[in-house]
Amino acid sequence: MADQTGISTQHIVEKVWLSIAERRLRPGVQLKEGQLATIFDVSRARIRQALSALEREGLVTIIPNRGAFVCQPSVDDAHDVFAVRRSVERCVVERIGKLAAKADIDRLRSHVASERVANAKDVTTDIIKLSGGFHLLLAEISGSDFLFGMMRDLISRTSLITAVYRNTARFNCGPDEHAEIVEAISVGDVGKASRLMEHHLEHVESELDLREVRDLSHDLKAALA
Ligand SMILES: [Zn+2]
Missing domain, CATH: 1.20.120.530 (GntR ligand-binding domain-like)
Known part of the structure; x- marks a missing residue:
């Protein structure tokens, strides 16, 4: 599903996934909703969908009242x-x-x-x-x-x-x-x-x-x- 800007949830998921895989985005980094919404020029709701998808894939941890972070595997x-x-x-x-x-x-x-x-x-x-x-x-x-x-x-x-x-x-x-x-x-x-x-x-x-x-x-x- 695409936003008004044409950026889909999947595109955001892929972009974050690749940034993690290429070691540009490191484990422990906070993925701030507002900042991501600005970077991708989409709604915060769209960012929340992407973060949920990344959480299901085990790449992101969402901590209530604190936000989303790139997972740190032990x-x-x-x-x-x-x-x-x-x-x-x-x-x-x-x-x-x-x-x-x-x-x-x-x-x-x-x-x-x-x-x-x-x-x-x-x-x-x-x-x-x-x-x-x-x-x-x-x-x-x-x-x-x-x-x-x-x-x-x-x-x-x-x-x-x-x-x-x-x-x-x-x-x-x-x-x-x-x-x-x-x-x-x-x-x-x-x-x-x-x-x-x-x-x-x-x-x-x-x-x-x-x-x-x-x-x-x-x-x-x-x-x-
Ligand atoms: Zn192989």
Whole structure:
């Protein structure tokens, strides 16, 4: 649904989501309704809708009488999210292994090709979207709405965790390991695809520095600009 200005709730959600994923908007930052309404040139009601949607995705905490804040995932939260991802994504791969059609394999290969292009061009926004998107595409192909919903939630939470605890500037959830998973699926080797996925998720988690929370202050307007 669009406001008079044509800015939809979804657009605001996406913009905030990306600012978090790209580490411009840091955990703990307050998302002030009035300020956001000015930045996006929409009503405060529209901002409240967007904040509620972000809360449902686990990216924002709304504290009564205090306002909305970007969530601050703890080290334990981070370990939990990756533990759950290992289980859920094993289910996804096992499901696909039994029913992957040639068209599905083609979609996965073409997605990995897009990831390589984004990496080569070094477009951070595309790299982040496409790397998470690979895992979402697998869940979509699994044909399970339940697994897809779980993955969408887990990818949002992973982005936030990565934003807080990432060691390097780059996302390492990259096309090379994704390509290996696709090739194992394409030859029907579910066991190998499952092992590769587990290794991939361990690799992504191992690149996080799960010891300390960094300096988290940041300016809202600059982050969303
Ligand atoms: Zn990945």
